[in-house]
Amino acid sequence: MAQMRPEDKARQTLEGIRAKMFLRFGERGSRIIVRICIAAMILAVIAVAAILFIRIKTIEVTGDVTMFNESEIIEAAGIDVGDGLYWKSTGRIKRNIQKNMPIAQNVKVRKNIFGKVTINVELISVDYYMKLGEKYYALDADLLVLDENTNPSKYSAFGAVLVKLPEVRQPVVGEKLVFYDTVEETDTEGETVYEIKEESFYEYTTKFLKNLKESGFHSDANGVILTQKFDITLIYAEKFSICFGNVNDLDEKFRVLYEILAEGSMQYAEKCSIDLTNPSRATARADLTLDFSEFID
DSSP, rough: OOOHHHHHHHHHHHHHHHHHHHHHHHHHHHHHHHHHHHHHHHHHHHHHOOOOHOOOEEEEEEESSSOOOOHHHHHHHTTTTTBBBSSSSSHHHHHHHHHHTTTEEEEEEEOOOTSSSEEEEOOOOOOOOETTTTTTEETTTOBEEEEEEEETHHHTTTTTTEEEEEEEEOOOOOOOOBGGGSSSOOOTSOOOOOOOOGGGHHHHHHHHHHHHHHOGGGEEEEEEESSSTTOOEEEETEEEEEEEEESSTTHHHHHHHHHHHHTTTTTOOOOOOEEEEGGGOOEEEEEEEOOOOOGGG
């Protein structure tokens, strides 16, 4: 018996499928199914063509773009004009922005078949920032690093307060700050090169920053010095150096501060020192030796 050629075998298979369809769906039903299959194939071809040939022609950034220019947000999105419109999904673009720019929230991405991508972003408020080397890092009250830049006014112009902290490791955008001596390092003989501190030792930093944010004094604050656990200082209204000591009794200390400022005896002094270390014996005095240049743009 002669072996059946491949094309004859394929024709026989198709005829068998057709016969089964006619038996099950009838002639009219079979035609409808064939048309649906053809339409599905055409749509698949169109989809492949769209993925391969439709390019991004314009990228529009909307929403809160006060702190960032459009090019920074587009760079964070990982797309550019000329890229394939469907090379990256809207979900992927959104995740790119949130990963590369943690300060962005409620990101929305839309595309149309004419090659336009629209990105809408809202930004988390930057409450604090710090300097390390030649760079400045935007922070929230939990010391999460939100952004980095070489220009401090990018943050201070929007109400962020400069913070001086104990020594930290190199900040990483999207991660919390790591205090230097909470990570063990050893010398060539395996001995630790400094005393290791528990992370809990530095909880005073976030406690004070959160309380300051909620106190009502944040908006006019210029700087916070947190380098010493028991010698916390707030620079306020370009005039006051306010020593809080430690983070105990912060509610009472802020209440006493409000009473001192409301009383008004220091309003005519050019610069003042206020000591709230013991809030029951708080003091305020004029002090012209104070230098706030580090905390004022």
